[in-house]
Amino acid sequence: MPAQDNAEPTLTREDVLKVAMLARLALSDAELSSLTDELSQIVGLVSQLSELNTDDVEPLAHPLDSQNVFREDNPAPSLKTADALRCAPRHDGECFLVPAVLGESGSA
Amino acid sequence: MTAESKHPFTTVIGLEVHVQLQTQTKLFCGCVTTFGSPPNTQVCPTCLGLPGSLPVMNRRAFDLSLRAALALNCKIASFTKWDRKNYFYPDLPKGYQISQFDLPFSYEGYLEVVDPKGAFEPRTVRIIRVHLEEDAGKSMHDETAGTADSRIDLNRTGTPLCEIVTEPDLRSPEEARAWLNELKLLLVYLGVSDCNMQEGSLRVDANVNLHIPQPDGRLAKTPIVEIKNMNSFRSVERALVYETERQWGEWQDTGAEIGSMPKQTRGWDDSAGVTRGQRHKEESSDYRYFPDPDLVPVTVSEEQVAAVRSTMGEPPALLRKTLAERWDIPAYDADVLVNQGPELVEYFEDLAKKVGEGKVASNWMQQDVLRMLNERGGHIADFPVQPTAVADIIGRVKKGDFDTGRGKEIFAAVLETGKPVDEVVAGMGIAAVDEDDLQKLCEELIAENPKIVADVKGGKEQAAGGLIGQAKRKNPNVNPGKVRALALELIRALP
Numbered sequence: 001m002p003a004q005d006n007a008e009p010t011l012t013r014e015d016v017l018k019v020a021m022l023a024r025l026a027l028s029d030a031e032l033s034s035l036t037d038e039l040s041q042i043v044g045l046v047s048q049l050s051e052l053n054t055d056d057v058e059p060l061a062h063p064l065d066s067q068n069v070f071r072e073d074n075p076a077p078s079l080k081t082a083d084a085l086r087c088a089p090r091h092d093g094e095c096f097l098v099p100a101v102l103g104e105s106g107s108a
Numbered sequence: 109m110t111a112e113s114k115h116p117f118t119t120v121i122g123l124e125v126h127v128q129l130q131t132q133t134k135l136f137c138g139c140v141t142t143f144g145s146p147p148n149t150q151v152c153p154t155c156l157g158l159p160g161s162l163p164v165m166n167r168r169a170f171d172l173s174l175r176a177a178l179a180l181n182c183k184i185a186s187f188t189k190w191d192r193k194n195y196f197y198p199d200l201p202k203g204y205q206i207s208q209f210d211l212p213f214s215y216e217g218y219l220e221v222v223d224p225k226g227a228f229e230p231r232t233v234r235i236i237r238v239h240l241e242e243d244a245g246k247s248m249h250d251e252t253a254g255t256a257d258s259r260i261d262l263n264r265t266g267t268p269l270c271e272i273v274t275e276p277d278l279r280s281p282e283e284a285r286a287w288l289n290e291l292k293l294l295l296v297y298l299g300v301s302d303c304n305m306q307e308g309s310l311r312v313d314a315n316v317n318l319h320i321p322q323p324d325g326r327l328a329k330t331p332i333v334e335i336k337n338m339n340s341f342r343s344v345e346r347a348l349v350y351e352t353e354r355q356w357g358e359w360q361d362t363g364a365e366i367g368s369m370p371k372q373t374r375g376w377d378d379s380a381g382v383t384r385g386q387r388h389k390e391e392s393s394d395y396r397y398f399p400d401p402d403l404v405p406v407t408v409s410e411e412q413v414a415a416v417r418s419t420m421g422e423p424p425a426l427l428r429k430t431l432a433e434r435w436d437i438p439a440y441d442a443d444v445l446v447n448q449g450p451e452l453v454e455y456f457e458d459l460a461k462k463v464g465e466g467k468v469a470s471n472w473m474q475q476d477v478l479r480m481l482n483e484r485g486g487h488i489a490d491f492p493v494q495p496t497a498v499a500d501i502i503g504r505v506k507k508g509d510f511d512t513g514r515g516k517e518i519f520a521a522v523l524e525t526g527k528p529v530d531e532v533v534a535g536m537g538i539a540a541v542d543e544d545d546l547q548k549l550c551e552e553l554i555a556e557n558p559k560i561v562a563d564v565k566g567g568k569e570q571a572a573g574g575l576i577g578q579a580k581r582k583n584p585n586v587n588p589g590k591v592r593a594l595a596l597e598l599i600r601a602l603p
Binding site: 022024061062063064066067068069070071072073074075076077078079081084085087090092094095096097098099100101 | 132133137138139147148151152153156158164169187194195196198199211247248256257258259260261262396401403404405406407
């Protein structure tokens, strides 16, 4: 990607480290340096958009001009368990197996 | 209340409640949501997050959540969308949860709770927002098996959940529990959710801290703690009582105030009766929400809102009033009946209609039907004695075939044996005692009890009570009231 004139380095190494942690990526020092530069350039490129005056523009929730797509609450066949598990690196025939998860569930 | 009365602070509690909507299928695919099926039998490419699959929103899930929001007096957004909440966890196969971030479909509602015994003042709890999102799967780790693996069951993944977030308006653990009961009742009456906590259809997280007035007039606030892993309303109350005391102790030790540390999450350990610290919660921005490009926005018109409103039926708070008026029963009775849920109210109204007297029906409901139901466990829908049978027994008591005590025995026997009332009555040798037999019996009693006769003649009418026990021993089917009346009449007629 060509460097932009206004591509001030807007990201710090700490920013990139944090994003890498959230994405569960382990980066070497060299990767961290190059990614900090590259990501800064991308952010710089995108930030050109902020030069536009958007006062009279409605926020866009979706690029398609379509709304209210629903399905009825009717059951459809599920996969067979064997098929559902087929692509998993490890399973026991019933469940997906993953390295131990301790503590409470992370979600909802 | 407990904490408030003992300590010079205000307990401030807000709740976050997730309820599973009563749909047949998941939020974005046609997999069924049946609880307790074998692992990974209710999964498909969409809820597994396989490449190339696309989510399509379940209309009923949206309508049910709309109903919940309206019942909670929320405003309905005319335009709403869904966002991706990104985080990594093995029970979340897509790597994001489809949820709602900045444009939830409803916001700014409230639900009031009133304690019938007046243990606390009526409390109106404001609702910040209600939104619709998908559930995650389940991870299981069996430490005794000695394996290093966790097992993942994705049957629950993609199940529709309504998330209800309150303002921190509750002021005691007791209030929190009562409010949750009212919320549950409301959602059950509206058919939004079965709210079965054992099956995870209703889950509660609580945020709590203390506001402690200082000598200089400043209000010190302890750090907010979010409590998780509470699997009953009783646990919620206990966890909040524990956490209130813990925070008060910590405040006295450290004086730590809100803002001095990141928000803490603590898990409730029900058997130990303590909360324990968990990981520090990722900040909201760490979830990197963005609009889900796989789902188009939803718009809601005033007409749609009106249509949903028109099919909602009576919420419990209103039903308590109308039930009391309709059947002329005390507010307390109506409260007890309504709090048992819609099926029990239906049972009661059926019985009251057949008996023709609300109060009599209500008494039988509370003293017999509910008592037996509690003893046996289970649900009124599975209760083997139908209102017709109970009305039959009550009718015979009214006619004077037997007294109320005998009627209760018959009710218990009908419940026990599953036989029709007629058969039970016959089997117990209960038959209406005819007037001649009654006359003969009373004459015998009078002849056998000169002392009682003398007492009654001497003005002590209550002495006639001694005859009733004897009469019942001679013939268990006699009506005590009738024996008493006839015996007195005969004694008075004696020279």
